[in-house]
Amino acid sequence: MNQNxxxxxxxxxxxxxxxxxxxxxxxxxxxxLIVVWLAWKSVSEAGIVIDVQFQNGxxxxxxxxxxxxxxxxxxxxxxxxMSDDLKSVNxxxxxxxxxSSSLTDKSRFWLVRPQVSVAGISGLDTLVSxxxxxxxxxxxxxxxxxxxxxxxxxxxxEQEEGLSLxxxxxxxxxxxxxxxxxxxxxxxxxxxxYNLSVDDQxxxxxxxxxxxxxxxxxxxxxxxxxxxxxxxxxxxxxKVRTQSIVSIVQGGVSLYTPEWEQEFPEAYQGDVFPLxxxxxxxxxxxxxEIDFPLDVALGQEKTRILFHGKEVGLVRDTQLKDxxxxxxxxxxxxxxxxxxxxxxxxxxxxxxxxGLRGVSGLETLLGxxxxxxxxxxxxxxxxxxxRHFEGLASEPPASPSAPGLHLKLRAGSLAGISHGSPVLxxxxxxxxxxxxxxxxxGVLIRILVNPAYQHxxxxxxxxxxxxxxxxxxxxxxxxxxxxTLNSMLAGGIAFDTPDRTSGKVKNGTDxxxxxxxxxxxxxxxxxxxxxxxxxxxxxxTKIKYKGLVVGHLTxxxxxxxxxxxxxxxxxxxxxxxxAHEGSRFWLVRPxxGLTNTANLETLVTGQxxxxxxxxxxxxxxxxxxxxxxxxxxxxxxxxxxxxxxxSSQLGSIRRGNPIYYREIPVGTVTGYRLAxxxxxxxxxxxxxxxxxxxxxxxxRFWNASGIExxxxxxxxxxxxxxxxxxxxxxxxxxxxxxxxxxxxPGYRFTMAEEPESQWLRWAPAISIxx
Amino acid sequence: xKTDPAEVRHWTTGAGVGLKLCLxxxxxxxxxxxxxxxxxARVYQRRQxxxxxxxxxxxxxALLYIPANLLPMMTVSKFEEGQPQxxxxxxxxxxxxxxxxxxxxxxxxxxxxxxxKLLGMVWLLICVRFPRATMHRQQMLYRMxxxxxxxxxxxxxIISLLVGLVQFGKLGTVTAGIxxxxxxxxxxxxxxxxxxxDPRLLWDAAEIKKP
Numbered sequence: 017m018n019q020n021x022x023x024x025x026x027x028x029x030x031x032x033x034x035x036x037x038x039x040x041x042x043x044x045x046x047x048x049l050i051v052v053w054l055a056w057k058s059v060s061e062a063g064i065v066i067d068v069q070f071q072n073g074x075x076x077x078x079x080x081x082x083x084x085x086x087x088x089x090x091x092x093x094x095x096x097x098m099s100d101d102l103k104s105v106n107x108x109x110x111x112x113x114x115x116s117s118s119l120t121d122k123s124r125f126w127l128v129r130p131q132v133s134v135a136g137i138s139g140l141d142t143l144v145s146x147x148x149x150x151x152x153x154x155x156x157x158x159x160x161x162x163x164x165x166x167x168x169x170x171x172x173x174e175q176e177e178g179l180s181l182x183x184x185x186x187x188x189x190x191x192x193x194x195x196x197x198x199x200x201x202x203x204x205x206x207x208x209x210y211n212l213s214v215d216d217q218x219x220x221x222x223x224x225x226x227x228x229x230x231x232x233x234x235x236x237x238x239x240x241x242x243x244x245x246x247x248x249x250x251x252x253x254x255k256v257r258t259q260s261i262v263s264i265v266q267g268g269v270s271l272y273t274p275e276w277e278q279e280f281p282e283a284y285q286g287d288v289f290p291l292x293x294x295x296x297x298x299x300x301x302x303x304x305e306i307d308f309p310l311d312v313a314l315g316q317e318k319t320r321i322l323f324h325g326k327e328v329g330l331v332r333d334t335q336l337k338d339x340x341x342x343x344x345x346x347x348x349x350x351x352x353x354x355x356x357x358x359x360x361x362x363x364x365x366x367x368x369x370x371g372l373r374g375v376s377g378l379e380t381l382l383g384x385x386x387x388x389x390x391x392x393x394x395x396x397x398x399x400x401x402x403r404h405f406e407g408l409a410s411e412p413p414a415s416p417s418a419p420g421l422h423l424k425l426r427a428g429s430l431a432g433i434s435h436g437s438p439v440l441x442x443x444x445x446x447x448x449x450x451x452x453x454x455x456x457x458g459v460l461i462r463i464l465v466n467p468a469y470q471h472x473x474x475x476x477x478x479x480x481x482x483x484x485x486x487x488x489x490x491x492x493x494x495x496x497x498x499x500t501l502n503s504m505l506a507g508g509i510a511f512d513t514p515d516r517t518s519g520k521v522k523n524g525t526d527x528x529x530x531x532x533x534x535x536x537x538x539x540x541x542x543x544x545x546x547x548x549x550x551x552x553x554x555x556x557t558k559i560k561y562k563g564l565v566v567g568h569l570t571x572x573x574x575x576x577x578x579x580x581x582x583x584x585x586x587x588x589x590x591x592x593x594x595a596h597e598g599s600r601f602w603l604v605r606p607x608x609g610l611t612n613t614a615n616l617e618t619l620v621t622g623q624x625x626x627x628x629x630x631x632x633x634x635x636x637x638x639x640x641x642x643x644x645x646x647x648x649x650x651x652x653x654x655x656x657x658x659x660x661x662x663s664s665q666l667g668s669i670r671r672g673n674p675i676y677y678r679e680i681p682v683g684t685v686t687g688y689r690l691a692x693x694x695x696x697x698x699x700x701x702x703x704x705x706x707x708x709x710x711x712x713x714x715x716r717f718w719n720a721s722g723i724e725x726x727x728x729x730x731x732x733x734x735x736x737x738x739x740x741x742x743x744x745x746x747x748x749x750x751x752x753x754x755x756x757x758x759x760x761p762g763y764r765f766t767m768a769e770e771p772e773s774q775w776l777r778w779a780p781a782i783s784i785x786x
Numbered sequence: 787x788k789t790d791p792a793e794v795r796h797w798t799t800g801a802g803v804g805l806k807l808c809l810x811x812x813x814x815x816x817x818x819x820x821x822x823x824x825x826x827a828r829v830y831q832r833r834q835x836x837x838x839x840x841x842x843x844x845x846x847x848a849l850l851y852i853p854a855n856l857l858p859m860m861t862v863s864k865f866e867e868g869q870p871q872x873x874x875x876x877x878x879x880x881x882x883x884x885x886x887x888x889x890x891x892x893x894x895x896x897x898x899x900x901x902x903k904l905l906g907m908v909w910l911l912i913c914v915r916f917p918r919a920t921m922h923r924q925q926m927l928y929r930m931x932x933x934x935x936x937x938x939x940x941x942x943x944i945i946s947l948l949v950g951l952v953q954f955g956k957l958g959t960v961t962a963g964i965x966x967x968x969x970x971x972x973x974x975x976x977x978x979x980x981x982x983x984d985p986r987l988l989w990d991a992a993e994i995k996k997p
Contacts, residue, residue, distance in 0.1 A: 038835055040842040043975065047849035050968075054853045080869070 063091065063110030068125045068149070068163045073105035075129050075147030083109055083125070083149045090115050090151060107165075109149070118153030119160065126150050126166035178205065179230035181283060183221040183239050183269065184213065185291035190243035190267030197223050198242060198270045204229035207269060221291060223269060233287075234273045234280040240292035243267030270295070302349045304329070306363050306387070307342050308407035320386045321347060321363070328353035328389065345387075345407070357402060360395030363387050364408035390418070411435070420447065421470035423521070425461040425479050425509065427529035432483030432507035439463050440482060440510040441472050449509065461529060463509060473511065476518035479529045480536035483507035511536075540567065540587040543595045544640045545625070547581040550574075552605055552623040559585055559594075559601070559625045566591035566627065583643075585625075595639065598630025602644035647671070647687070656683065657703040659759070661717055661748065661767040666697045668721040668746035675701050676720055676749040682707035685748065699767065701748065709782055711763075712756035716775050718768040721746030751775040755782045799989050806831045833984035837914055843979035844907045850972045851900060857965035860945050864958045872965055873897060873941070895940045896969070903938065903976045906931045910983060917991035924988050931980050938973040942966065 070076065073096055083091030095108035111119060129147045150169065185191075188210060197205035205225035213220045225233055243266070269291065273280075283289075321329040329349035337344050349357055366388050388411065427433075430452055439447035446469035450462040465473055485496060509529065514537075530536035547553060550572055559567035567587035575582045587595055605623045618624065625643060663669075666688055675683035683703035691698045703711055748767065753775075800806055805814050808822035808829045815822055815829045822829050858870030871879065873896045880889035906927050913924050945966050952960040 038838055038842070040835070040839045044842050044845040044849060047846040047971075047975075051849045051852050054857070058856070 061113050064116050066109050066161045068107045068165050070105045070107055070165045071167055083151045085151045118155055120154055120157030121160050122154035122157035124152045124166055125163055126169050178227040179225035181223050182288045183291035184218045188219045189241045195267040199232050231282055233283040236280040237271050237273045239269055239271045239289050240295050242270035302354050304347045304349050304403050306345045306405045306407045309342055309409050322386050323389050356391050358395050359400040359402045361391035363389045363405055364411050419467040421465040422523045423463050424526045425529040428458045430459050431481050434507050437507040440508055474518040474520055476515035477511050477513040478536040479509055479511040479527050480533050481531055482510040543585050545583045545585050546642045548645055550581040559627055561594050561627045566594050594627045594629040596630040600628045601625050601641050602647050656705050657708045658761045659701050660764040661699040663697045663767040667719050673746045677710050709758050711759050712752050715750050715752040717750040717765050718771040720749040751778045753778045754780045801831050836982055836984035839982040840979045843975045847972045847975035848904050850968050854965050854968035854972050858963035859965040860963050861961045870963050899938050900972055903931050907979050914987045914991050921988055921992035928985050935977040942970045
């Protein structure tokens with residue numbers, strides 16, 4: 017070393033000088049820095065070695081199995097060894113140094129391995145990457161280095177922050193660990209554990225709600241068991257309720273917060289809620305009792321209660337009353353229908369019935385019976401709460417609250433009308449019969465006119481029964497009256513409204529229900545006619561004036577005391593004036609005789625009643641008249657000159673015989689009767705108006721009937737007759753000697769048996785009044 | 787190589803006869819010349835700062851060898867996040883998989899050779915500092931170090947190829963680890979150290995020892 021040769025000496029000196037400055041030494045310095053840095057880093061980041069005791073070491077590989085926290089490896093298995101007692105596996109883990117503060121006695125380890133179950137597949141990533149050890153840090157505990165791994169993943173709630181609640185159920189059902197908790201079928205949490213309650217009476221199910229959904233749980237939130245498939249209802253109303261495929265198999269819990277209730281504060285951690293058996297039960301509502309008669313078969317549980325088709329409650333159970341007088345149904349009414357449970361609410365059972373008016377309640381055949389309820393708006397407003405009701409066996413009339421026009425019809429009899437019979441307007445159904453009940457004087461029928469048609473009813477409306485078929489028959493024709501087929505079978509009520517502008521009616525207005533359309537439209541004046549006999553009479557016999565029908569008989573009955581027939585007649589609307597004081601009625605019937613055949617048409621058309629209006633004032637209209645059984649003899653024709661002839665014999669004079677003037681008929685015989693005293697015969701004649709001037713006080717009348725045959729020896733046979741008609745039918749002739757003042761009506765002449773010869777020569781120039 | 791100790795003692799160095807060699811064009815120059823008359827490069831009797839540089843580089847290599855072995859060389863991902871492998875864990879892995887020859891090869895190329903190189907360099911440098919008579923063995927060692935140094939790059943080549951070729955996304959990916967850089971640095975620095983080492987210093991050392 018110190019024996020250096022001379023040659024390298026100066027070079028070495030140079031090297032030394034410059035070697036101190038040699039930049040090449042930077043390299044080892046840098047390398048050293050790197051190494052030092054790496055060393056420091058490795059020391060500073062050196063793992064923390066901990067021991068975790070596992071029950072079994074399946075799937076744990078030394079040097080390979082990692083400790084994962086939120087998907088990030090934070091450690092690694094460095095060693096596996098059996099425990100001393102060979103019952104567990106001690107796994108040595110090298111944990112990330114950053115985890116040092118989290119390795120406390122509250123931290124937990126568990127092995128994650130793939131799990132395939134109906135509820136889903138979890139830990140699928142471990143299929144590829146191998147099992148890993150999950151680590152749940154907790155800074156709050158006491159630091160330690162030895163741990164015992166959990167046998168299974170900890171409940172969800174303890175892994176994350178969130179809301180942990182306890183549900184108290186009567187039975188566990190299909191709920192198991194990990195069963196989902198649904199809100200609107202969205203999984204918002206899961207069942208973390210379950211256990212018997214302290215007193216062993218309940219099952220306490222711990223659930224965990226994810227933090228982002230924690231606000232959904234309020235103090236009034238209801239939980240129900242949504243597991244499996246819930247089948248309820250009946251064939252038409254089959255409810256299959258399930259939350260998800262998972263919940264079918266794995267069970268589940270659903271929750272909802274009633275919206276109608278006021279806002280409740282959010283639930284606190286650890287709150288206890290009841291867990292209802294199913295959705296229906298969860299909707300715990302107002303308990304109501306309804307008493308039904310014994311013969312009402314309420315059917316199965318869960319009979320629904322409908323209010324205008326909307327379900328408002330369920331029958332929870334039924335039981336016999338203590339005195340066996342009925343059945344009490346315990347009903348749970350939905351909270352939102354609580355306002356309907358007031359005084360006045362009615363409940364009745366709807367069951368299927370098949371009748372002439374169709375099949376009703378058919379849905380109950382399949383869907384099971386249900387209880388209908390109704391309550392009027394008035395009662396709702398009155399809001400007198402009630403919790404005990406009397407149920408009805410059958411449907412009551414529509415409540416006054418039902419929309420539409422509620423009317424009362426009074427009738428003598430029900431006449432085929434039944435509940436549900438249609439109410440027809442122009443043969444179109446506009447309503448229906450709601451109920452009928454007996455009253456003191458007949459029947460009270462309640463009908464409901466649909467709201468859309470209630471404007472058709474007003475003060476002037478008239479209702480009549482169109483039940484069945486009305487058959488009117490006679491020689492003049494048949495008339496068959498029927499409503500709709502439905503009304504024929506099931507009865508029905510028709511109405512019409514002649515005057516659309518008439519006043520409106522209110523609910524509950526009384527109307528008369530007429531037996532038929534005719535009666536309903538009898539607007540005119542009612543009179544009473546008295547007949548000696550009802551022969552040939554019937555209801556509907558017409559009353560005519562001058563051949564025009566002015567009314568008809570509406571009823572015939574026997575007056576037992578008087579022994580005559582009392583008939584009710586109705587005069588047409590504008591024909592009331594014919595019935596006045598002095599009006600005369602008589603029966604017109606066919607007359608068949610040798611010379612006097614009259615009213616033959618009545619053979620076919622039936623008899624009728626002729627009326628001759630009196631001259632009385634309208635205000636003094638009479639309503640009771642005696643009907644003459646024949647045309648009155650003294651009946652004047654409507655116009656002309658009424659005269660009376662006095663004769664000793666009637667001869668062949670008949671009513672209707674002509675009065676001749678110069679063999680021209682100018683009038684007729686209107687009647688005859690014995691004079692009083694009966695020594696003479698009074699013949700009533702009527703001279704036509706235009707020939708009135710032909711009759712003066714000096715006029716002479718003679719009987720022109722028959723053939724006058726004078727047979728004399730010298731004069732030979734002399735035959736005189738007025739005319740062939742007069743020969744057959746009889747007649748009266750008259751002659752006037754000179755013009756003169758026309759006689760007053762009622763003037764009485766004497767009728768000669770035969771004319772004097774001079775009478776026949778009279779030919780006065782009487783001008784015929786026009 | 788002649789290893790006859792009888793003959794070892796009889797040689798003459800260029801320095802001994804006043805000559806020196808231009809390392810740039812290998813012209814033999816006179817001792818007094820500072821610049822090569824042919825190529826005008828600076829001419830020294832011996833390589834300048836050879837020992838210092840060799841030491842520095844060897845030391846660098848030795849230091850870098852630590853992280854090169856402790857840090858992962860590469861990460862092979864198959865479907866999943868792979869485990870970074872250091873050289874030694876790679877060798878063990880190969881052994882575990884039954885590929886003993888390959889494991890031996892890798893072990894040799896990646897562990898034995900660099901270590902031997904480093905040790906050899908240190909040995910040579912020490913020999914220069916403390917002259918010994920076994921000059922021929924040292925010469926042979928030096929040549930071996932130079933020759934074998936290039937093979938140390940085998941690992942780096944493999945890693946480079948794999949990183950370049952195996953990029954199949956999720957199916958499989960190879961990424962180089964920081965250990966690879968350290969290892970490459972080790973190889974490079976050892977080669978540089980070997981290159982900076984002037985073997986003629988061994989002669990000089992032997993010359994000193996000889997008398």
